[in-house]
Amino acid sequence: xxxxxxxxxxxxxxxxxxxxxxxxxxxxxxxxxxxxxxxxxxxxxxxxxxxxxxxxxxxxxxxxxxxxxxxxxxxxxxxxxxxxxxxxxxxxxxxxxxxxxxxxxxxxxxxxxxxxxxxxxxxxxxxxxxxxxxxxxxxxxxxxxxxxxxxxxxxxxxxxxxxxxxxxxxxxxxxxxxxxxxxxx
Numbered sequence: 001x002x003x004x005x006x007x008x009x010x011x012x013x014x015x016x017x018x019x020x021x022x023x024x025x026x027x028x029x030x031x032x033x034x035x036x037x038x039x040x041x042x043x044x045x046x047x048x049x050x051x052x053x054x055x056x057x058x059x060x061x062x063x064x065x066x067x068x069x070x071x072x073x074x075x076x077x078x079x080x081x082x083x084x085x086x087x088x089x090x091x092x093x094x095x096x097x098x099x100x101x102x103x104x105x106x107x108x109x110x111x112x113x114x115x116x117x118x119x120x121x122x123x124x125x126x127x128x129x130x131x132x133x134x135x136x137x138x139x140x141x142x143x144x145x146x147x148x149x150x151x152x153x154x155x156x157x158x159x160x161x162x163x164x165x166x167x168x169x170x171x172x173x174x175x176x177x178x179x180x181x182x183x184x185x
Contacts, residue, residue, distance in 0.1 A: 028098030035157025090123030
């Protein structure tokens with residue numbers, strides 16, 4: 001993962017964030033419906049704040065603790081962001097997509113492409129707010145399984161704490177499925 005510069009899926013290119021992405025990051029992640037599903041997205045999300053976030057990620061790159069990619073659709077540009085950040089003994093995976101791109105399978109496609117590389121980092125975990133079951137379905141399709149744990153986390157977009165269901169990356173083979181069941185998933 002540390003040497004991965006770009007990940008291509010059928011419809012997406014996962015590439016490093018650029019300063020030129022700041023306006024789209026601010027517009028999409030600053031949408032209250034998107035921001036409330038993210039821990040650290042403020043509302044309003046000013047373009048200068050997005051620039052600062054991108055600069056911070058670039059400055060932290062040598063640490064090898066943050067792997068964040070723009071999800072790019074040809075002819076559209078950035079439609080979302082996916083990444084993993086060092087957290088305890090593993091990495092926390094997270095993503096968001098602009099509301100105009102919801103329901104088109106982009107999140108699942110990006111997650112599958114991303115974890116195909118990110119699993120080399122070690123243990124992967126993720127979570128989703130209880131009131132966002134669609135994100136839970138995306139994570140399940142990407143190979144994550146529920147741990148049975150829920151924790152209350154603070155969301156800037158909500159300006160409140162909310163329950164988050166915890167998951168860990170557990171491909172079908174690790175969850176006890178046989179080859180036949182894994183193929184059918």
